[in-house]
Amino acid sequence: MLQLHFLGCVRIRSMTSTAILERPSKAAGSADPAHPDRRGPLRPAQLAPTRARLPGRVVAWLAQLSDMGGLLAAALLLNRAAGVSAAFAAAAALATLLALSLMNAYGFGRREGPKLHLARAGIALALGTGGAFLALAPVTPLAALTAGLQAWIPVAGTVLLTTHLGWWCGVQTWRRNGRLTPNIVVVGATGAAERLIAAALKSREVNILGVFDDRAARRPKDLRGVPVLGGSEALLGHRVLPYVDRIVITVPAKAGDRIRQLVERLRVLPNEIVLLLDGADPAAEAEAIDRIADVPLARISGPPSDHGKALAKRAQDLAVGALALLLAAPVMAAIAVAIRLDSPGPALFRQRRHGFNNEEIVVWKFRSMRVEAADATASRQITADDDRVTRVGRFIRRTSLDELPQILNVLKGEMSLVGPRPHAVGMKTGDVESARLVAEYAHRHRMKPGMTGWAAINGSRGPVDTPELVRRRVALDVEYIERQSFWFDLYIMAMTIPCLLGDSEAVR
Known part of the structure; x- marks a missing residue:
């Protein structure tokens, strides 16, 4: 799903994502001791994930x-x-x-x-x-x-x-700390890319983290000090992606086939894509560079309607989430005690899952399985009468009470109350990674994952252990992202409890 806007440069908002990302390093903003020059002059001391960016x-x-x-x-x-x-x-x-x-x-x-x-x-x-x-x-x-x-x-x-x-x-x-200035990467070590970097060095209103170029024999080591990090295939799995606000493709204006190939290859990423055509009209190129590299603070990062919607959603998460935590605290304490009495091990279970823009986050749940059988990578999805689940675990999974600790993820800003459910990193459907089954799978990563969602209240809960179930969940998640609003979220929240109570057949 691409949205093209001809505003001096072409903006391509891609709603898909790469299937596999390297695990983001906690020290992603620190210099590489083996390659101290690979940071470049436009990389901030710290890298903040895109969900933490302040427009x-x-x-x-x-x-x-x-x-x-x-x-x-x-x-x-x-x-x-x-x-x-x-x-x-x-x-x-x-x-x-x-x-x-x-x-x-x-x-x-x-x-x-x-x-x-x-x-x-x-x-x-x-x-x-x-x-x-x-x-x-x-x-x-x-x-x-x-x-x-x-x-x-x-x-x-x-x-x-x-x-x-x-x-x-x-x-x-x-x-x-990297929360205000947008981060970009450039695809194509061209003259336009060099001029863009020069403008960024002058304005310092955008961070250029690296350059990627497919011409292995001719690509330079760097452009004006910004390192060339490999080809477009290297970009697809690069650990810097969760920190990138937009990808700028700078290729010759006459290279139509190459442009189409790059767009098709990179459209699997959840990041925004911008075309800056090298060799186009100089005035149009200058205007495009000005839009990308010299954005005043009051005009950073997109149209105001998007910011207003995001601000309203965050305010909703904080207000409803804080109230939910207050009301649920006694129940959560009782569940924690019951889990400890029922089986040895901690009351909480944590799992790495994909969040917004493919960022890996640690999601908290109440432990519902025996410690020695816990599956942090979801390589084996839950089944009916699963022998790994404890007595208390069966009850809290059936009622979705095991998800209550995720209120803490919501308050931290890693999740939202409503959104696509976060899937475990590397989750498999049968012997195949789930993300490989549906081309639009990573549409889900264009919004923060949620505790509940449109898919959940429409029956897509629990395991997705067949390709058909994966496709249905992705379709419902994409529909939610396209329809998302403050009132739609309230409706989904209101429908969540009756849907859960009325669905005793779902495997959870």
């Missing part, structure tokens, strides 16, 4: 909201406590907010130090306050305006100094 547009929105709340609170306080005219206080607050936006005080440019940023905010405060003063001068006594001005400037100035210094420090921290 710049959202950061800018939140900074604006904090200013709005702070300035309106200051206006209300001055009106109540100091007798400042309500009209002047409100006008000064709103005019200052407008001036802050016009002064680009929410850009947080990489080269902008704290003094310059605070100076920008101070100028916006002066312009907004002055504009409010002049606008109200014809209809308000001068003494009242002067008193309001003298009270407003120090209070509003303190609010802006505090909020903007805090946001500036936060942005620097997020940039250092």
Whole structure:
């Protein structure tokens, strides 16, 4: 499933994923002692998975909201406590907010130090306050305006100094730990790729982690210091993929067959793909590079509707998840005690599963099998009357109570309350890895995995031990991703318990 947008460059949002990924290293951001030059000049000190990325547009929105709340609170306080005219206080607050936006005080440019940023905010405060003063001068006594001005400037100035210094420090921290600046890899060691790297080195608004090129005999060791890490086949299984926001294909504009082959080969990845055609119109190439490598903070990472939906889903996860944990805590404690009394071993079982964008996460469950028979890789899926399952395990699996510890995964941001169920890394259907049975299997990794989902309430629960069951689950997961919304998630949550209670035949 590809979505093409002709906006100076071609964006290809692929919804599929590679079947097998190398296990991501916890030290993925650290230098390789054997190859200290393989990091390159555009790789951050730390690599954060894409699910932990903070979209710049959202950061800018939140900074604006904090200013709005702070300035309106200051206006209300001055009106109540100091007798400042309500009209002047409100006008000064709103005019200052407008001036802050016009002064680009929410850009947080990489080269902008704290003094310059605070100076920008101070100028916006002066312009907004002055504009409010002049606008109200014809209809308000001068003494009242002067008193309001003298009270407003120090209070509003303190609010802006505090909020903007805090946001500036936060942005620097997020940039250092890899959570704010998007990561890309380039396919094709071409002139366009070199120009893109040069623009990124100049702007520092994007991290280029490496270059991949299929021309083994002619590919260089690096491009402007960015290492060439192999061909496109090496990219398919590279451990850096869970940290990559987008893949940029830079190939000659006339190489139509090569472009089609690369797109077809890479479309199995869950990452976004962008075409930057080498040798195309210079103006179009410059515009495309500007879009990729010099994105101001307020415009990072896609359309605002996607950010709003993601923010609403995360807020839903935190609010409902925290409430669910509070209500479920006594039940979880009782289950843990019952498991310990029923069979030797720990109450909890952990398993590595694929999360968003193929990131490997550790998912927690209550242990339902005997310790010596536990299957962390799901090489043998559960069956009816499975002899590995304990007495307590049969009950908690039948009622899905074994999944309750995953609330902790939700609160950590690794999972969502609603989404495709996470499958174990290397899970097999018969003797074949499940991911190899369906071309669209990795559509599921374009969204965080969930505790429940559209597939679960439509009967696709438990093992997927035939190719037909794998295909049905993938189809339902893809349908959910295409329909996902705040209200659809609430509907699925509401339907989960009655579906589980009414389905005693499913093997779980």
